[in-house]
Amino acid sequence: MKEYYTTKDLSQKLGIKEVTIRKWVFDRKIPHYKIGGGKGLLLFKINEIEEWLNRQKVKPHLKLKIEH
Numbered sequence: 001m002k003e004y005y006t007t008k009d010l011s012q013k014l015g016i017k018e019v020t021i022r023k024w025v026f027d028r029k030i031p032h033y034k035i036g037g038g039k040g041l042l043l044f045k046i047n048e049i050e051e052w053l054n055r056q057k058v059k060p061h062l063k064l065k066i067e068h
Helices: 007-014 018-026 046-055
Strands: 004-006 033-035 041-045
Touching: 004 007, 004 046, 007 018, 007 041, 018 041, 041 046
Parallel strands: none
Antiparallel strands: 004 041, 033 041
């Protein structure tokens, strides 16, 4: 298993368009590493992305009673 994903790898893994991931990078909403100047190479550390995803969890306001 890789330790880092490229933008393309992350896009495929999450089922999200690459342009969306690049927008999140620009807005500093997602943890990433930028190698080189300008556009550079973007890398995403797998364990940091998993932690970030866990922090995005939205908890419901109401408890639902499910009857069988």
